[in-house]
Amino acid sequence: MVTTARIHASPRRPRRAEGAAAKSKFRPEIQGLRSLAVLMVVSYHIWFGRVSGGVDVFLLISAFLMTLQFTGRFEQQRPRALIRHWLHLFRRLLPAVVVVLTATLLAAYFLMPRSRWVDILNQGWASLFYYQNWVLQKAAVNYYATDHSLASPLQHFWSLSIQGQVFILWPIIFAGAAWLAHRYKLRYRALLTYIFGAIFLVSLTYSIIFTATNQALAYFDTFARLWEFALGTLVALVLPGLYVAKSARVVLGWLGIAAMLSCGILLQVQTAFPGFVALWPTLAAACVIVAGQSGSRLGVDRILSSKFLVRLGDNSYALYLWHWPILVIALAWSGKDHAGWLSGTVIVALSLVLAFLTTKYVEKPLREWKWPEVRRRRAAIAVVACLAAACVPLGGFTGYQQWEKAAAAERAYRDNPGARVFDANYVDQADKSAPLAPSVELAAGDWPVFDGGCKSDDAALTNICSNDKPFASKQILVLGSSHAHVWSTPLLELADKRGWDVQVITKGYCPVTLTKDKKITQECVDFNKETLEKAIAMKPDLVLTTSTRTDADPGTSEFVDASWVSEMKRLNDAGIPVVAIRDTPRMKEPVPDCLASHKDNFSACDANRHAIFADTNPADAIAGQIPATAFLDFTSFFCNDKTCPAVIGNVMVYKDDNHVTRTYMSTLAPYFEQMFLSATGWT
Numbered sequence: 126m127v128t129t130a131r132i133h134a135s136p137r138r139p140r141r142a143e144g145a146a147a148k149s150k151f152r153p154e155i156q157g158l159r160s161l162a163v164l165m166v167v168s169y170h171i172w173f174g175r176v177s178g179g180v181d182v183f184l185l186i187s188a189f190l191m192t193l194q195f196t197g198r199f200e201q202q203r204p205r206a207l208i209r210h211w212l213h214l215f216r217r218l219l220p221a222v223v224v225v226l227t228a229t230l231l232a233a234y235f236l237m238p239r240s241r242w243v244d245i246l247n248q249g250w251a252s253l254f255y256y257q258n259w260v261l262q263k264a265a266v267n268y269y270a271t272d273h274s275l276a277s278p279l280q281h282f283w284s285l286s287i288q289g290q291v292f293i294l295w296p297i298i299f300a301g302a303a304w305l306a307h308r309y310k311l312r313y314r315a316l317l318t319y320i321f322g323a324i325f326l327v328s329l330t331y332s333i334i335f336t337a338t339n340q341a342l343a344y345f346d347t348f349a350r351l352w353e354f355a356l357g358t359l360v361a362l363v364l365p366g367l368y369v370a371k372s373a374r375v376v377l378g379w380l381g382i383a384a385m386l387s388c389g390i391l392l393q394v395q396t397a398f399p400g401f402v403a404l405w406p407t408l409a410a411a412c413v414i415v416a417g418q419s420g421s422r423l424g425v426d427r428i429l430s431s432k433f434l435v436r437l438g439d440n441s442y443a444l445y446l447w448h449w450p451i452l453v454i455a456l457a458w459s460g461k462d463h464a465g466w467l468s469g470t471v472i473v474a475l476s477l478v479l480a481f482l483t484t485k486y487v488e489k490p491l492r493e494w495k496w497p498e499v500r501r502r503r504a505a506i507a508v509v510a511c512l513a514a515a516c517v518p519l520g521g522f523t524g525y526q527q528w529e530k531a532a533a534a535e536r537a538y539r540d541n542p543g544a545r546v547f548d549a550n551y552v553d554q555a556d557k558s559a560p561l562a563p564s565v566e567l568a569a570g571d572w573p574v575f576d577g578g579c580k581s582d583d584a585a586l587t588n589i590c591s592n593d594k595p596f597a598s599k600q601i602l603v604l605g606s607s608h609a610h611v612w613s614t615p616l617l618e619l620a621d622k623r624g625w626d627v628q629v630i631t632k633g634y635c636p637v638t639l640t641k642d643k644k645i646t647q648e649c650v651d652f653n654k655e656t657l658e659k660a661i662a663m664k665p666d667l668v669l670t671t672s673t674r675t676d677a678d679p680g681t682s683e684f685v686d687a688s689w690v691s692e693m694k695r696l697n698d699a700g701i702p703v704v705a706i707r708d709t710p711r712m713k714e715p716v717p718d719c720l721a722s723h724k725d726n727f728s729a730c731d732a733n734r735h736a737i738f739a740d741t742n743p744a745d746a747i748a749g750q751i752p753a754t755a756f757l758d759f760t761s762f763f764c765n766d767k768t769c770p771a772v773i774g775n776v777m778v779y780k781d782d783n784h785v786t787r788t789y790m791s792t793l794a795p796y797f798e799q800m801f802l803s804a805t806g807w808t
Contacts, residue, residue, distance in 0.1 A: 156438035157429030158413050159186055161385070163441040167448045167476065169389050171469045177389035178406035180284045181353055181398070183445075185407045187288055188295065188357030189414060195299040196314060196362070205501075207296050212497075212504035214292055219511035220491045221443050221483050222285075226253060226515050229278050229450040230522065236458040237278075239565040240717035243526070244277055249519050252282035253512065255289035262345035263583060278450035285445075287347050291354050314362055321358045328352035329401070336400030342583075349399050353407050360411050367415065374416040378425035381412030443480035443488060451476050526566060533562050543776035543792025544762050561720070561777050563788045568717045568777055571786040573613040575629070586633035587652070592617055597626035599807070602665040604656060606636040607784060608708055609671045614790035615797035616669060622798075623807075628665070630656050637670050637693075638686035644676060657692060661699045667805065668696055672705035672744040672756060675737050676783075683708065683739040690747050697753035704804055707744060707758040709785050710737045710769040716779040720771060730771035734764040755804035762793055 165179035226249055233245050251257040261283050302320055306313040332349040335342070343349045369377065388406045397403075418426050428434070437444075451472050452464060464472055497507040533541070540559035545551050563571045577593030588610060601616065603609055610631040620627045635649035637657075660668060675683050693703050712719075712732045719730035744756050763769055763778065763785075771778060773789065780786045802808060 152417070153430035153435050154416075154418060154426040155186060155190070155414065155429075157426075157431065157434035158410065158438075159183065159441045160434040160437040161382070161429070162186070162410075163437075163444050165386065165389060166445060167473060170449065171452055171464050171472055172466065173389075174463055175389055175393075176398070178385070178392070178398070178403070179389075181403050181406045182385060182410040183284065184288060184291075184350065184353045185357035185360075185410050186414075188291070188354035189361045191292070191295055192299075192317075192358040192361035195296065196317065207300055209501055209504065210296055211293065212501060212508055215289075216497055216504055216507045216511070217488070217492050218289070219508065219515075221446055221488045222253065223511050223515040224483055224487055225443075225446040225450065226279070227518055229454070230518050232450070232454050233278060234522075236454050238457070238718050238721040240568060240715070240721055241277075241457075242522075242566040243569065245279060246519065246523055246526070248277050248279040248282070249515075252279050252286070253515050253519070255286045257286040258283040258345040258347060259286075262342055276453050278453040280453075281445070281449035283345050287345075287350050290347055291351070295354065295358070318359065318362045321355045321362065325352045325355035325359060328355060332403075333400045336398070340396060340398075340400075343400070344398060346399075353399065353403065356407050356411065360414055364415065369415060371419055371421055374419035375421050375424045377412045378416035378419060381409045381416065382425050382429075384409035385413070440477075440480045440484045443483040444476055447479045447483070448472070448476040451479075526564075529560075529564065530567060533560055533564065537562055537788075541776050541788070541792075542774040543789050544774065544796060545792055546774040547762055547796075555775060559775060561772065561775060563777060563780075563786055565717045565721050565777070568780045568786060571780045571788055572784075573611065573617065573787055573790075575613070575617070575627075579629075585648075585652075586635070588629060588631050590627075590629040592620055592627040594620070594624065594626040597624050599623070599666040600626040600628065600663075601667050601669055602660055602663060603627065603629040603631065603669045604637055604660060605631055605670040607631060607633045608636070609669070609706075611709070611785045611787075611790060612669065612671075612706060612797075614787045615794040616801075618791065618794040619798045619801060628663075630659065632656075636674055636686065637689060639688040639692065640686055653692070657695065660696060660701065664699065665701060668701055668703045670703065670705055671708050673708045673739075673742065675708040675711050683737065683743055685743045685747060690750055693751045693754050697751055702805070703751070703754040704801065705744065705754055705756050707742055707756070707760055709759075709783070710734075710763050710779075711783040712769070712771065712779055713782070715782045716771045716777060717781070720777065727772045728768075728770070731768040732771075734767055734769050737769060738764070757800050757804060759793065759797070759800070762796065 159182075162179040162182040165177040165182075169175045169177035169179070230245070230249060233242065237245070248257060248260060251260040257279065261280060298320060299317070302316050303313060305311060306316050328348055328351040332343060332346075332352060335346060335349050336344075385406050388409065392402060392405065413425065413429070416424065416426065418424075418430075455468070455472055456462065456464065459468070461468075491507075494507075497504040536556070536559060540555045541562035542551065542553075542555060543562075546553070573590075575590040575592050577591035579588050579590035581588050590613070597620075601620065603613055603616065610629060613627065613629055617627055619625070632649065632652050634644065634646075635652055636645075637653055638645055639650055639653055641647060641650055672689070673683050673685050693705070696703055710732060712730070714730070716730055720727060723729040738760060742756070742758055742760075744758075748754070748756055763773075774792065776789045776792060777786055778789045
């Protein structure tokens, strides 16, 4: 995405390899191709809310140009030369990244909800060190991380991260091939063709299979994208020996451009890539590259080589960097979910201006700076200086949040009583100006913490957790959905006191039921069948789960699933008692965002109790059918007669729109202990 369309001619290149283009090291039509690709990305993102396939074109072009560069330096494939290459490369890449990252952090601080700061900081580090795609890959299907659907202003760094990883890997492959060719008297170009041909086939096969089974993960997967780079490399390797007539070049060029521009219109790129469908834009770009300088006035290269597109190509890297954070921050500030034609035009114009300024006053001067090129040590100093310039605001912001968290923890018992305000003996000594706990920024990660950790399958939305007490006197198994999972916090505090073992097997969106409905999938039903068999085989001393469901459709009251009683009866008949807890509220919108928008009126984020709960607990009607199941109802700790507050005792009750925070559950622990021990008789 950032390699310029300037190449080093190979001394062994056949005379007919590139036609007119062979006379020059500069390929203006490729620079124009990059311009079209970035315009596709920007316009589709801003005006159409779609993915265009332009990024795939960028990836192919970068590999093509890098290959021409390395095959023209056969004698320089030594470790020291590689280190110099990497230092030179990242010295060019990082300055613009640092400028955009710093500006985005500053804008996010003033214009975006505090609930999104932690995510932006984490992605800032990932973007700076080129592993953003791995962060997004994990978040892509992580139920617990994607309750807020708004995009990160740094999300677009995923492609730059994959590109950066390939910029490290590809030179190693070139160097290894050069060593093998020299050691065993092999033809360097032929050996490279075999190597990258194998990478292309293996990666494409993997990409097709992975995309078909889990497209959300595959989209950000490095190995699922390697074939796109390998295709660009193969084009560069075979092109010198390829003869294409002038008329065919004209046809190839226009065919490639037409296919590339129509890709985002005809295909649902965001739900189909990067499998075999991504061959469409990459092969289209390959056609344009093969067409090269056609020498015909009818060739598409005349348009691609125009001064406007070539100049825009010079600014394409910065334009890609700027357009996405400007779009996301503008939408967050305005409260809109998409840009209109007028606002979108303003965003594009601002992106172009900032891209031009960044290229002219940051990227170009530092790229042409001669001092770092004299010695590797100087180049290393320049790279470290760039990293430090971004690490200072990132580290400062991160450190401040950790300090704020630690300071709040020291004052929590007094200033953030939470459920203790319901205690008849409670005396309010809280500082009225004390901040909420957890803070809006940290609420998203306020889940139960297990000493033994959790094995989480993000694709299946499952969590298998333990408090790591294998020789305990009693074993408790938590089953159900994420709403059962959050009750692990008070249970763990009680278990730590008593030395009990707690095991958790839960699945997001999957309460204990064997009945499919609009919200319960067959996958959930199968999971519950399997989990129930595991529970009977484990024979724990007790199973804890939820009884009712508050996720009913509008107009339908809280209910108990039809098959729930039979499942509890199977456990009871197997000699396993059950504690079933009434479901917790579901709020009207994500609470952290709402609180950030209503800093002086938290009650604006409260929910109507009667829109959530039935007038009487639906579990009361079926309690007599399963006498070995005890029913607990903590609704009075979440709701009064009319509303379910978003904040209780200066504690944020919900981390999103329906999951109770670990902080609030911890304040509820003493009352949970009383009711749990009373129900079980475990004195």
